[in-house]
Amino acid sequence: MxxxxxxxxxxxxxxxxxxxxxxxxxxxxxxxxxxxxxxxxxxxxxxxxxxxxxxxxxxxxxxxxxxxxxxxxxxxxxxxxxxxxxxxxxxxxxxxxxxxxxxxxxxxxxxxxxxxxxxxxxxxxxxxxxxxxxxxxxxxxxxxxxxxxxxxxxxxxxxxxxxxxxxxxxxxxxxxxxxxxxxxxxxxxxxxxxxxxxxxxxxxxxxxxxxxxxxxxxxxxxxxxxxxxxxxGGSDPYIVLDSADVATSARRALFSRLSNSGQTCTSNKRIIVMDDIYDEFVAELTKLASELTPGNPSDANRSEYAPLSSEAAAIGLMEQIEDARKAGATVHVGGQRPDLPGYYVAPTVLTDVPETARAYSEELFGPVVMIYRVHTEGEAIELANSSSYGLGGAVFSADEARAQAVADRLEVGMVHINAFNVGGEDLPFGGVKRxxxxxxxxxxxxxxxxxxxxxxxxxxx
Structure with a gap:
């Protein structure tokens, strides 16, 4: 059998x-x-x-x-x-x-x-x-x-x-x-x-x-x-409208994405950042990702990343990364598998992902961060809602009213303001669209x- x-x-x-x-x-x-x-x-x-x-x-x-x-x-x-x-x-x-x-x-x-x-x-x-x-x-x-x-x-x-x-x-x-x-x-x-x-x-x-x-x-x-x-599936938008501490915002976004090795349906797979803080945000997040090393999941610490669940998962994710690279996306760090046993994929940071790339419309189930530059709230909303998925999303701003106005227009089943992937046994979980x-x-x-x-x-x- x-x-x-x-x-x-x-x-x-x-x-x-x-x-x-x-x-x-x-x-x-x-x-x-x-x-x-x-x-x-x-x-x-x-x-x-x-x-x-x-x-x-x-x-x-x-x-x-x-x-x-x-x-x-x-x-x-x-x-x-x-x-x-x-x-x-x-x-x-x-x-x-x-x-x-x-x-x-x-x-x-x-x-x-x-x-x-x-x-x-x-x-x-x-x-x-x-x-x-x-x-x-x-x-x-x-x-x-x-x-x-x-x-x-x-x-x-x-x-x-x-x-x-x-x-x-x-x-x-x-x-x-x-x-x-x-x-x-x-x-x-x-x-x-x-x-x-x-x-x-x-x-x-x-x-x-x-x-x-x-x-x-x-x-x-x-x-x-x-x-x-x-x-x-999900390809949740994570919108950063402003930040008084860009380094902290980038760290929070990265480690939210890497939770469970990025294998979470509600993970912040699309990070959407306003133009005035974008360059600093990308640089800081890339630096943090480059410092991570593969570790044994049974005793891994915050400076280490765990493997994916299977060889098929690792191969599939690498195919999506390579497709994005060939389509014109910038790979700032990662984009490869370390020369080790097991199913590790190095944490990867992508920007300038075009609509023709599979990663733009598909779910990336692993330690890959996509960061998009926007100039207005309207542009952020349009990009967030361009996905066929509609599971969750988050909006960050020191101005709560500003964040609320953006959050109100997101086409998702769960939306969070100045927090990400909030859950609890007493809170309903689910999405819309695909x-x-x-x-x-x-x-x-x-x-x-x-x-x-x-x-x-x-x-x-």
Whole structure:
């Protein structure tokens, strides 16, 4: 049998372990088990499900270092960042465990002619989650936690390079008390994923991933009349209108971009800077990037950068850099792979990226900074909105009203003023345009895969 799920160390290229696909018969058993568990899990009082999720949050906190080490091994995440990701997962789980009953509470509507109308939020069944590798715990938990609290059951198809992480999540679910069948990890092929989506026992699908994967899943979900939530790519604008300390602004922009080795959908991939501070900004950011050296992600510090997740990721990013260079972009620093084992790409600074370059319109998923010069707020807004993506964005200015006026015109799902990539377990996350649709986290995270059931009672007079 072909094996594609695997644990492979991005820092060395070493193949650690491989995992076989499940059989078609196992897929059918998974679907049956999840459907059967739904009848039990959804009938359980929400408070009881909440207690189980509290235990799950405790386990994530207690085993943060162990879980982080697995993420570092499988996708190269800096261990310090991986621990933070696991701790964030614990906060997300605890949020839904403690706030879920309030978020899903019955809502009384306007009483007309003696008739009582109530909007109830009820679970709908089994939901398929298709999750990526870049945040191997967070992406799963932000989808699974609200659905489990609501009473839905979950089938989870993780990224092929995160098999060990996927198994650890399932192990914690069982240990916390999530009943058999309510959360099932499955090492499925793409064809088997299509089978799952088509099955009448599946009531919805949530995907975080590439634009191409989102298009394919949305087409299949639509054909089979299944609700879908898609969180896809991003090329977020990061607009610097002015700065009293350009060096600090450049440092903040660079290290925001290099978080998770630049492999973040909401990363500040397009930095848009006003003409009067542009030259100083580019020079400072280039100097900082040139000082970084490759490091072991298990103990990397702020002066070192981690590898990308895979050889394919490194090759693909280098192709985009080379295409930009050939199209006329200026490469100030980086643009090459160090002569080392593993999947490292040196932090790269690009300017003068023309519209003909792939990098202008595609998502750059790695440590590449694109900086654009603009002369007016209007020019900054036009450039920011020229992307087909619309996930997040940020505007920086000492004049808050000036920043607000620009932020108000950005075509994105999330916009931040004098801050970047602000998030929290209680804040909705999602985008517009080709960045997908639907929302996760916060109160909206429990409002996607739910039966908003209307109940009316006509009281006799």
């Amino acid at each position: 072909t094996t594609t799920y695997r644990t492979q160390n991005p820092a060395t290229g070493e193949l650690v372990e491989e995992f076989p696909y499940v059989s078609d018969n196992e897929i059918q058993q998974t679907l049956a088990s999840a459907a059967s568990a739904y009848r039990i899990w959804s009938a359980m009082p929400m408070a009881e499900r909440g207690k189980i999720l509290v235990k799950l949050a405790d386990l994530f906190e207690e085993r943060a270092e162990e879980l982080a080490a697995q993420a570092t091994l499988e996708m190269g995440k800096n261990t310090r960042e991986a621990i933070g990701e696991v701790q964030y997962c614990a906060r997300i789980i605890r949020y839904y465990a403690t706030e879920g009953e309030r978020l899903a509470a019955d809502q009384e509507l306007k009483n007309i002619d003696g008739q009582t109308a109530i909007l109830r939020r009820r679970p709908i069944g089994t939901i398929l989650g298709i999750m990526p590798w870049n945040f191997p715990y967070y992406q799963v938990i932000r989808f699974a936690a609200p659905n489990l609290m609501l009473g839905n059951t979950v089938i989870l198809k993780h990224a092929e390079i995160c098999a060990g992480t996927a198994l650890k999540i399932q192990e914690l679910m069982r240990e916390a008390g999530v009943i058999e069948g309510a959360y099932i990890n499955v090492f499925a092929t793409h064809d088997q994923v299509s089978t799952i989506i088509a099955d009448p026992r599946i009531q919805g699908v949530s995907l975080t991933g590439s634009e191409r994967a989102g298009s394919a899943v949305a087409e299949q979900a639509g054909r089979h009349l299944k609700k879908a939530v898609l969180e896809l 960045s997908g649709f639907g929302r996760e986290l916060g109160p909206l995270g429990m409002d996607e895969f739910v039966n908003k059931q209307l109940i009316t009672v006509n009281t006799p007079r």
